[in-house]
Amino acid sequence: MQEPTARPVGPYASGPPPAALTVHSASLDRFRAAELWRALVIGVVVVAYTLFALVTWPVRRRGRTLADAASEGLVNGFEVLGPTFVKVGQLMASSSGVFPAPLANACLRCLDDVPPVPAQEARRVIEADLGHPVDALFASFDDVPLAAASVAQVHGCVLPDGREAVIKVQRPDIFRRMVVDLRTAYWGARILEKLFEFFRIANATAIIRDLHAATMTELNSAVEADRQARFRTNIGAFGDNKGVTTPEVYWDYCGPHVICMERMYGLPLDRFPDLVHMDTRMLIRRGVKVWIESVILHGPFHGDVHAGNLWVLDDGRIAMLDFGIVGELPESWRQILRDMFYATLIDGDFSRMARGIRSLGYATDNDATDDEIGLQVAAALAPLLGRDLGELRLSELIMALIGIGKKWGVASPEELVLFGKQLGYFERYATELAPGWVIGQDLFLFRNVFPDAVATKALELGVELPDE
Template sequence: MIKLLAATTRDRARLSEILGVATRFGLGWLLGRIGIGSPGDADQDAATLPRRTREALEALGPTFVKMGQILATRGDLIGPEWTSELDQLHSDAPRLPFEAIRDAVEAALGEPPETAFASFDPEPLAAASMAQVHRATLRDGREVVLKIRRPGIRPQMEADLRLLAGLAEAIEASNAEARRFQPLAMARQLARALLEELDFTHEGRNADRLREDLARNPDVVVPVIHWQWSSETLLVMDHVAGVKPDSAERLVEAGIDPQAIADLGADLVLEMVMINGRFHGDPHPGNLLCLPGNRLALLDLGSVGQVSARRRDEFVGFLQSLQSGDPAALADTLAVWSADANVPRSRIERAAGEVVARHGQGPLVMSKLVPDFLRLLREDGLVMPPDLLLMFKALMTMDGVLTRIAPGFDLSAAMRRAQGRILADRLSPERWAATAQAMVWELSRIGNGAPRLIQAAVRRLEAEPPAQASSGAAILTAGRWIAWSILGGGGLIAAALIVS
């Protein structure tokens, strides 16, 4: 609470603005429930509360929009009426006249854009709460876009983050009902995500990494970043012209096959998630473009998720248990994911059985599976690891996009196509090389200590009286096991190196 008081003293004006917006949208009583304001003003229209909350978050700007987007992924904690409403959060903002941001652009470029580029369009192409986009042409004739951070946005967002961190700490310490939402962990996640998005070089690096991951796929385009013009506040990238995947009719009119795009999108998202371990965190229609030749472009890469090899293996097991209709195997995976929740095995098995009964051995429709799956987790007190939540959200979003342009789309066919690539990835020399290196390190550590351990065991054995011969035999046995472990480990390393 002390931290919250300090933050409110420092950011009193912003706090007053937040409380004013909450009151305007009829959320005063909600703030009262978490310890801010008066809890006496009961809400007269609970049915519209999710919508009014979304509108208030949009009015408060990018910090709160991002917070709502993170909450929208927590179907394991909040109901579908909230997740569906928060899914609609957008960060549209009025377009600023270029003269209002000219100083920021010139500071980032080191010169006026009219001299830096062969041509520059001062009319904004698009605008959001965090940035504004303009078109330009390089001296070599290449068409580019400039993503320009709005001036003065960073101090406001930092003030928001201080207020939210103090509030989250106060809530976690005093409100048992809200504690299950892990508000402090969520505030920290929000701070990390926003500070990364504020630095446009982070988005540029994401684009470079994804482009490298997908270099072997000529049907996927990730815009090239022009680093000589880019910085923390300005990102210059290739301009990509295409059609949003929000209508099959529009794609057909542009000479693009919706089914081909659906197949490509499914293969792409599975490759990113299951093989590369790096994926677009928000592949909604506004962040995708369909190009001539049935190609797909990935845009707006500020949110890119990472998933470890272990989690990828667990997710493969999750999908395979659904496809084979095996609730016991699914329960094993759910037990691993909910290890910190201390949920009885019987409840895990009940949830697994219901998921398999609803979604097993049939079409794999993530946009239906994920909300239903998260509802079951919420009802049974299970939780999802945070690193998997964004992955499930990305899969569900892409599935919804592809189903819209190709009704009847089923991710199962893409899963079957991906199985060979997944197996090849698991057996690849690159993956085994990392495992072999870890084994070498561990065995060398054991090997370095083995002579000392064996010598100590021999000295102990020599000093043992006859009555303790059984203890000496145990020491000799342990020494033999150490030796056999070293030899066996060496054989495994040799085999791994031969395979590599």
């Protein structure tokens, strides 16, 4: 009797090997013919599209200023130049307080889908990664992508056992293209730093190095899938958080450039008019609770919670999607944040933050006592954390944290800025979904962080915490 043929699976069917979870970074120092040619192309495209927008502005004004026209021309150039520059546009769009308003507004369209690669190219990437024809791997595969972004696009599919799934496929040759762009940008930044003080002060080369490190990690699909799987496990670490999820990773169909996962149905969190029939305050509280637990308890936290990555599912749960950007604070800093929230929420004693900072080796020569330093911290942070989150301004929080760090000579980790940026997204959602909600005074958010203290405080205040 002939044995049944084994079901085709990819190389990560038993989980990714340790080597796959190592991020290999291409050096930024190389500048050869490919980078030189790319620099010329970038210069020509940026100048041409910006000049064209300026020249045609008088006849296509339509209420736009000259700055609006120049910005739109520049973004047109970004779209022509490809994924790296689309990501630059996304950065500008999500940092409107840093970049001029006309430019930030013009970059908003970089947040939308970009043109997909042809289905045949996506199929080739899948087949090269998983070692089998697409039609042998899946019961069905949709050649029309559900979404297309700068680095990858997403196709719907059905697994052999009937489960609906999606597969995220990197664009062909994306690694090489982005490495060339980043090398070109790095050398350009070095030249600009030599010529202009502004770029020296801004430390332009360091910005490119940071972008390079983040991009190299984002292009490792095994790392992204592993983070997503770990985050999903951490959500249920305390037996609650039933109202929050993230898609299950289907490792049988994952590879170096593809991630297959559970398909979910819903709509982005910022579709406010479509959510009026739901308890939106509870939705945002559940999402922030899980996110805060990930930041200060588990370690890895979602570092890109814009509305496209935060969905309300048809079954009422909130889902966090796309783990291409993940932050993780060192344990010493997680403890400092725990101390900060404990003081804000429970006892008002910020002196424990001073003790944490001293434990890092900072402020050791400060004449002030821990209690005196605690009062300084309280004066800087308590008014911000005690506000309605809808009124919290990201720039104020970040400046307060950085200001405290500078005062004591503390080098704040980059993830602290990432943490603050995500609070900025939640700030926008709270304005619409939970007006009057105060993050620093919501015991529910910290029930798993400070279980005994929260239970006692809730009893004192006569507050009934939600079941989940």
